[in-house]
Amino acid sequence: MKKNTSGPRFKALLEAAKITTTGFAVFFDTEAQNIHNWYTRGVPAYRMEEVARLLSVNSDWLKTGEGPKESSRLRVLDEAGNTFDAQAIRGIYTVIEPIDVELPFYKETATAPGSNKTHVVKDPSQSIRLPRGHLDSLEINHADAICTHMIGNSMGEKIEDGSTLAIDRGLTQVIDGEIYAIEHDGMLRIKYLHRMPGNALRLRSYNKAEYPDEIFNAEQIDKQNIRVLGWVFWWSTLNKRRPSVPFL
Known part of the structure; x- marks a missing residue:
């Protein structure tokens, strides 16, 4: 099993998109300290797909640095559990998910x-x-x-x-x-x-x-x-x- 080294890449993605730690934490409805911890510990495995989707990158690349960086498609879940394709707009995220x-x-x-x-x-x-x-x-x-x-x-x-x-x-x-x-x-x-x-x-x-x-x-x-x-x-x-x- 490949090691999760996503922390530096996650931090660089936020900086490139001009998203602050606090801003991302508010979007995730969590504490800024939790997001800051990901810079060193890496994005938790159970959040990897979601974070990669929000930042429009390949989750395998985010986790290990290997493979293609860009994600060709963004797949989103609606409240009924159905999936659909959506385009990622840097800095603006509209994701339909159960709260x-x-x-x-x-x-x-x-x-x-x-x-x-x-x-x-x-x-x-x-x-x-x-x-x-x-x-x-x-x-x-x-x-x-x-x-x-x-x-x-x-x-x-x-x-x-x-x-x-x-x-x-x-x-x-x-x-x-x-x-x-x-x-x-x-x-x-x-x-x-x-x-x-x-x-x-x-x-x-x-x-x-x-x-x-x-x-x-x-x-x-x-x-x-x-x-x-x-x-x-x-x-x-x-x-x-x-x-x-x-x-x-």
Whole structure:
């Protein structure tokens, strides 16, 4: 697999087109720092085709510097998913694309009717949509994002029971104090995670008064099938009570 060396070429293309880092970031609905990072790290693989299309160059050339630079045709997606050819006008980009991303929904469910054993599986009947700018600003691969519901009050008042969560499956490395979704022997759990000596793991709830810390050593993690599904990067909480209006 050829190395992604797109950073300097990407920067040169913006300079040639007189597009500022901030201007390109606004167009992408992301932070200027993210775009600036691409100058050294390279354009992320999942954005390569889109960036190449916007700048009217061949994506292979942008990535590696090899092959023809110019793209003979510009192909654009409309909201229905259809493609059509369009001409690129330097400095003026009109691209018809969905402004949000549909995330598949996962839930804990019984492995068989009447069984007490559960597992976490995709529910094809449900999904949510989030603004693509939210995912892009966190450099989350759209294909790695999934959603689920919070079950129980172990994270209340931080994340209330029934809240919808979004999870980045691309970040499963434990960073102390971050919130993760884990599958624990088929059970879906949302916890703060902390690494411990000996490859042990500490699970911490926001509601620590009712749910004390849990520590699992490496052997227990293996035997109890504990695996990190991903980093929780977004949640929504519905107020459970509508305030009464006085003096009516």
